[in-house]
Amino acid sequence: MMRFYLIGAGVIARSHAEAIRKLPDQEKIQVKVADPNSKALNEFLQHYPDALGFSDAKEMLAENANEDDIVVIGTPPFTHYPLSRMSLESGRHVLCEKPLVMNGQEAQNLLEIAKQRGKLLGCCSDRFIGLPKTEEVKRLLESQVLGDIYKVTFVYRGQRSRPGVEYQPESQWFLDRSKSGGGIVMDWGPYDIAILNDVLKPSSIDITSAWVSKPETEADPSDVVYDVEGHVGAMMKYHLDGKTVWVQYERASCTHGKPYHHVEIEGTRGALEWSPYFESDKVVLSFDKNGEVVTEEKELPNQGEIGFMDHPVHYFYQSVRGEESPALVNEQTLFNFSCLQGLYDCAETGIVQKLATAEKAATN
Ligand SMILES: NC(=O)c1ccc[n+]([C@@H]2O[C@H](COP(=O)([O-])OP(=O)(O)OC[C@H]3O[C@@H](n4cnc5c(N)ncnc54)[C@H](O)[C@@H]3O)[C@@H](O)[C@H]2O)c1
Incomplete structure (x- = not known):
């Protein structure tokens, strides 16, 4: 029996339960769920009556662990560390929602516990990895069609898409840094960094400059703590195999400026543009022929019933079963989280943040 233990029965827990429903061998899968909020728990159990409900996660995890038990943590970020720790210490693999934790020290501690226990620590920031369009981008990069790549633009600017205000206004924990860990850096940064690192595979990254801001609107809530940023920007130097690529990064869930997105990789012989998220499934390759710009487009929609939320x-699940998988686990999860922490640290101190992957650190 493969057992899933969901901690938190809110919005994202339902999407994890849907994903579990699409796994093979349903008769061999059991789902348990814990949430102290009885309204959230009851609503969840109405949708998933086969799941067994608990008001307390510790009680749910009290039974003896099986080798391939998986705990999925879908609670607000300030609970991720204590709940992941408790779940790893119960002898189970842990898949935690993004952002993994609140700070670098918590991430380091969790990895150590996972290693000691021989368990996997994963993060849901891999949600948009493995889509056909982004796999095509990776294939084109490997083919060298762009020549030497030197610049990546990764810009997503929304004018009014703040979680806790315009999106999911009932979950006001998003606005309180002590509960969410931060604003747009912690909300969309995990996905952006996961994609950048999956596509570029850096051995190390220097965050050379960064800023954060909190644009104000007349709809800003004044009756709750609201101290998170809505706009971030950074210049990052990605070190690949003997090459340096500059990454211009920007993300906004609130700006008075123009809303747009632009994700592009430029090289000495060509450029690639695509949308890693929802806007389009096109990969656009531009190159030169006889001094003229030539553009080729490929449409690569996701096929089949497994969507990005799954x-x-x-x-x-594939990783736990020892199968080939794009899952972000252990050291890679830790490295990606260190990039988020690095953005904040650079913005706050003005000091360049030098981040090395575990492999790179081992060779130094
Ligand atoms: N909502 C989304 O669209 C979305 C998408 C992707 C990722 N996420 C991530 O999922 C996580 C949860 O977000 P959400 O939108 O589902 O929040 P939510 O507010 O809808 O639900 C969170 C639930 O966690 C429960 N909870 C809190 N402490 C708990 C504890 N100690 N034990 C058990 N349950 C506890 C709450 O009672 C609540 O029901 C966050 O990290 C968020 O970034 C959310």
């Missing part, structure tokens, strides 16, 4: 559970 990815974290499906990828992690």
